[in-house]
Amino acid sequence: MPTASKPQAGRVTADDNTRILDAALLQFQRVGVKKTTIEDVAREAGVDRVTVYRRIGSRDDLVTAVFSREVALVLAELALIPERHGNIGDLITDMFMTVLKLWRAHPVAQSMLTLEPERVVMKLxxxxxxxxxxAVAATAAALERAVEREMLAPASDLTARAELACRVVHSLILLPHAALDLETDSQLEDFARGYLLPIITGHSA
Known part of the structure; x- marks a missing residue:
């Protein structure tokens, strides 16, 4: 199967950052962070190791950059959700289910959880x-959009509500298996409406 040719090693282009992060993502999925070297990433990206150091930094910097980019992609998806709904319950449910499903389906996240769970926990x-x-800023922005669309009453503490909801979701990501059973869509929806929605609206369920 033909593949796109890689740029000559050492030549700096406007796409180097993207290419390097893509290469790092692939390497992390294959062997984990511990076994990934800057040389591996440079070879996969088609650049020299100096370019990796200059553009991104050390291996730890690569991990941070990759995690940040993947989270940013999820948050960009969240920014689109308020336009799809007419009530706050559906909005919060969709946001919650989107985050957990994207996390659970992400090949690198799941691979690293298997290969190096302690590193994932530390990074998050x-x-x-x-x-x-x-994550908090993106959630607060979605809530502000909900206020604009009259799905949610105006409030001075929207950022605090967003942070509380994010802390709940964050804990479910870091510790997915406990007493709560959140495997099916209906279980996820019940949880969102029963526990996250009251946090966001400021009212008990």
Missing amino acids: SVHGADIFTM
Whole structure:
């Protein structure tokens, strides 16, 4: 099967960052972060190792950049959801189910959870402040859009509500298996409407 030719190693192009992150994502999926080297990523991306260091940084910087980009893609998807709904219950349910399903279906996330679960936990918890802040900001923006569309009453604490909801979802991602059974669509929907919706609306279920 023919493949696109890679650029000559060492030549810096406008697409280097994307190519490097794509290559790192593939390597992380294949062997995990611990066994991935800058040389592996450079070879896969078709650039030299100096370009990787100059454009992204160390291996830890690569991990952070890859995680941040993948989270940003999910958050971009969330930004589109308010336009698809006319009531806040459907909106919150869709956002919650979208996040969990994308996480569960992400090949690199699941591969790394198998190969290096401690690294994933560290990146999303102790070293995950920037990523979490991105998630809260995106959720708050969706809630503000819901207010504009009159699905949600105006409130001065929308960001706080968004953060509380994100903390719940964050904990479900980091510790997916506990007493709660959240495998089916109906279970996810019941959870969103019963527990997240009251947080967002400020009213009990």
